[in-house]
Amino acid sequence: MRKPLSTLSLHTFLQLMEAPLVSEVYEDPSSVQPPLFPYQQTPQVFLFAHPATEHLDRETATTLAWRLRGLALLLLVHRQSPAVKTPDEYNAAYRLPGKGLDVKYLTLHDLDEVLELFTDQEREEEEEEEEAEEREEEEDLDFGELDDEIAASVYEKRGNLPDVDSITHLTSENFHSVIAQSSLTVALFYLKWDAVSMAFLSSFIEVTERLAESMVQMSAVDCGEWTDLCAAQTGSSLPIPFQPITTFPTVLLLRPQEPAQHYRGMLGTEALHCFILLSSRASPVLLSTQKEVKSFLQEAPYPELTGFTPNRALGLFRTPTDAGVSLFTEAAKSLRGEVLTGLLTDELADKWAAEHAVKLPAVFVFPSWRTHTRPPTLSIPSSPEELLSHIKSALLHPLPELTVENLPSFLSLGKALLLLFVGEEEDEIGLRQNQALVEEMRGVVELGGGRMERYLACWIHLGRTPTGLSVLGSYLGSMPPLPALVLTHLPSRDEIYQYPMKFPIAAPSVLKWLQRVEDGKESPAGMLGDDSWPPPYDFFDFLKIMDMQEPDSAQQLTPADEDYVDGDDEVIAQGDVAEDEAPDSSSSRFPENNTNIHSEL
Template identity: 65%
Template sequence: MSWMCVLVMLMLGPVLAQCTVSGNTSGLMEYTADSFSEKAHSGKTLFVYFGHQVSPDISLFLVQLEKSAEALLDYGISVAKVNCSKEQVAKFCTGEKLMKKAYLFRGGEVLKSFDLDTVFDVDAIVSHILFAVLFDELRYVQSDADLQALERPARGRTDMVLGYIRMLGTPEHRSLMETVFVYGAKYQFVLTTGGPILDPLGVGSSSLSSGVWFLHCRVHRGGLAIPTVTSDRCPLTPMRKPLSTLGLYAFLQLMEAPIVSEVYEDPSSQVHVSQAPHLHTPLLFLFSRPSTEHLDLDTATTLAWRLRGLAQLVLVHRESPAVKTPQEYNAAYRLPGQGSEVKYLTLTNLEEVMELFTDQEGEEAELHEEEAEDEEGEEGEKWPTMDMLDDEVGESVYRDRGHSLDMDSVVQLTSHTFHDAVAQSGLTVALFYLKWDAVSMAFLSSFVEVAERLADSEVPDVQLGVVDCGEWTDLCAAQPGGSSRPPAPFQPITAFPSVLLLRPQDAAAQRYSGMLGSEALHRFIMLNRLASPVLLASQEEVTSFLQEVPLLPYLADYRPDRALGLFRTHTDTDVPVFIEAAKSLRGEVLTALLSDGLAERCAVDHGVDLPAVLVFGSSRIHTRPSSIPIPSSSEELATHIHSALLHSLPELTVGSLPSYLSLGRPLLLLFVGEEEDERGRRENEAALEEMRGVAEREETEERFLPCWIHIGHTPAGASVLESYLGSLPALPALVLSHLSTGRELYHYPPNSPIVAHSIIQWLQRIADGVEPPAGMMGDERWMPVAPFYDFLAVMDQEVPGHAQQRTPQTKEKKKRGRGVARNDSEEDRNHKEEEEVPRGRGGDDRRSDSSTAPLHSEL
């Protein structure tokens, strides 16, 4: 689903290029004769205009050519011009004063030439060039016999998409070609521009509208067969909405959805069927009883095929206690759009349903015509609304769309060079990204920054490379052990951006699941350069490891968490378990293995029995390490090590928050301010010391999680506190939140000193029910402004067993909280790391409980 979610960004690429392409303000290049020759033979696709003099008509063409440059960049096609008054390129710079042709090159050869009258604007340029590049992906038909000849070999193998384009070079033609670019390997696309084929499709020869039809030539994936038909033709479903990029995307998504979805909840709840289609399609609910379940399913299937493309059908099982609809109703429907109400009906035959949605279709068509008239001539006003989008990642990429990004420090990896590049370097860090995905483009900048930092430090045997999955789909979708030679060392990439670490000697890649920021990635790479585990062979090495003295100079900047495995011999049966766990922790935890006499001596010093694992937290000063017995599996051992590294009084940051929320304990949360002077520093230290006293009490450890947020380290903490209490109190401030009993918030009396025994008494008053709450946490749903900007949902798909519920937050609070975070980033760039996208261990707990919303959504 995450792959399909980002595909819409590709289909919108020519428009969203404004907010995702990092490059010159204009993507139009001007080549010299030498640079043209070099680019033409580079193997890439080029669209070039050669000109002498410029007439008014050619001036208009050059304006459109410049606009198309950014759009075509998304498809790996460079756009350029050559001034033949200054440069002479053989065969193309002729003696004509006004040259009225443009050329498409691939591999040094002319793929196609275009009269300027043909490529008259951006839509025409993009559609014609994609048409030429994707010519082999399309089949052209004029008659029904031509279409039938294509259907026969497609039966049982692939579905087909038939597009009727009334005139080439139009926006409809461009939308179809962009769709072919995305889905060309998935469906067989067929194009017609008119002729006898229109009559069987029900299109009049005088029709002014282009159209699309989906031909169901393969068995439906939903487990419900296509109804029996009397001929050997593929059943077809027309796209009833006007042909546009987004409309076509939603239509294809709807064709992929199950023909009937079965649910056990009431339609009045937010029934979640297929993620994308229902956002643009009405939902029809039919109610099923246990006694007639099979008959109801057959009826629903028959009706669903008649409504295919008009509405998505949902079968509601009445035996579920969650279904509250009165028995008098046997159907209901909900129109597209968030907040649309459910309307209940009592239907007596299927034709009533058809009339209902046929009428809705007519009303919707009139609405589309009115919207199209409103938008006509307002092209310049469309995309400034991007500033209003709710997702800060997308907005930041849009704001920085004109800034160039130097990619010289990273290797451009392709399906042809990938395996050789990995084999030639000790460690390859590969970023798989999409140019039309805002998160990818935001992280690409950080990735390049890490590459430049490694190059400046002259770090040997590490290379950073990037894979554009929009261009090299075969590499990103390769199956391990599949037909590719050599086989891909990773599973197909379905979430973007993704970072993999690859070594020539390893059969499988290691996935980076940390923060999407330069500092976190740099730390991960540097720690990965060390063996995991390190084999300690002398007392000096043991002392260096235990005293946090860097084993290698490049670790001097880091104080990593450490885990030391102690074994009697290298051949102990538990050694492989520890080694596998150490490999899974590589880049996060520094691990070492000790055996024989050195291990026995270390075990005596720390009072443990062999075999054992000693865990040293990076922020624990002068404290004894945690001791872990060796379990039966490496996964269990890695989990135990992670748990041992959780602090008894942690500082909550963007990176650490998911791990602690996953514990499911109420938060006893201390907010401290910035230390503007020595007095402020002492006050913070005193408050934290009292909190440590609370944390050390056994009853507190069982009931609460004492923790703290430093407003200076995590500026968003200020908006969190304000959302809790409605205003910012004096700091330090103590709050109890995320209670399992409800959404109450408790504020420690601001005039009382923060002392351990007073805090314990306050907690007891809360437990006894005599302390009044200071407020309640909101529970309203917090949805993205558009489905293709739901980046949190995309990130959730990466984690097995992820929670589906969106964090609640009111619209007003969301704007206020995000505004605070944005202003912080603008005023203080030193806090950049805190604004990066959180991922990794514990990331699936972001929305595991609606009561966590104000804290996690603000951070």
């Protein structure tokens, strides 16, 4: 046994010791299915038996099987079967785990060649692991033992600070006059000593350069210098349109005579640029011709967003003075940057209503993920908040694919996650298998009906979102074979449940398993841990040292739990701080329902 000495390796080895020494098959190796649980991560070795030498071939297979005990499964293929199509020039074959049905054929002259095949492979894997560990150690040395990649990046670029001359600097004195100059001002509130702020500042300036020809005014506030403005206390008779800023960096969209709008998306160039462009359009857009309606529904709102499909909502009313128009307009303002909204009235609205067999007033919702199907239709409720909630519900995908970008918005729903992890496809067969799994999950939602309202059925493609690998490993303590289905983020408890690997993922079976979890008949496979990030050493706990040196001063507060998700230079980091209140130590590894991005206060 050449695996590292660990509980998992020992358990796997003992399971292999219980497997049949030699299995005999009468079909071609390419038709033999990969091993089932619990041997799915085990290589398969095929030897061929001829009718004339069957007894000797079986003895040879048995001898090799003893030498491969704990390393691989050995199968003896009988060539007299018409199903065996392997040419006679080959006398052995093997299949590696995770390679689907791919089989490699060999012509061996010595049994030791098979052993060398697996030992060389393990040696290569060990060398790759050692190289990876060395790279990690080198990265750790770049910035001491804090292991803070963001701070390290800022530290390394400290001599190349971004040029901030392209943005307007807001102060307590010029705030109101600057905001009044433009219909839309985007303001970044930052701290120079905050690593995330400085990392995001470069992206903010890049967006500023992209919007140089637009009417959008890009600005920034150094909250280390203008503390009164960031605290929303300028001393001016004019009100400040936002609450005190306590998380950094924070981006606000400011319009004259309107409350500030928070940007709650990814801290990256593309996400911020897209949000600002969508926010700069009128909400709702008044559409007066059929051509304008077609353009609104089918064309990109800006050339820069070609290829991007936004969510859309279209309100239909008999007249511009209809009571529902004001409700729709208020909801549209709250959706700026996230949903394009349009307004139809008079004859055009009547025509649309007749074509789609709906009664006015009504709202059509066009989710970005829905294609060539009838859009959901909503009636007008009694309040903008209720209409806003209905629109967001209609935009929600029934089986969303989770990504780094959309995870916070789905977690904010407060539902338990029924989460399917699928691996990257290596061939057409793997692609069809993943598609079939997603269809089964869709069947769970449809078959479960109202019972599934408390759950958010979703999936993660680990090829497109490799961060999910560490998430899955942290859920269960080790990496299970894929696909893996887990139930997590239950509203009232921290347990994590894993769907039994011995059962296929099928809609009826999953629903029965969920019922067993609800009845308390299933044991949890893991727990959501406390993701606090304490200082690695006592002498790094600077706030504690300050409290000890100045006992009469106000108690220093440490940032609440933070989450960092790396991907394409985009960072999500979260923390909350409440004045005179200690941070909650029971937060989960994902952001909670609050929408703060990062805190250094």
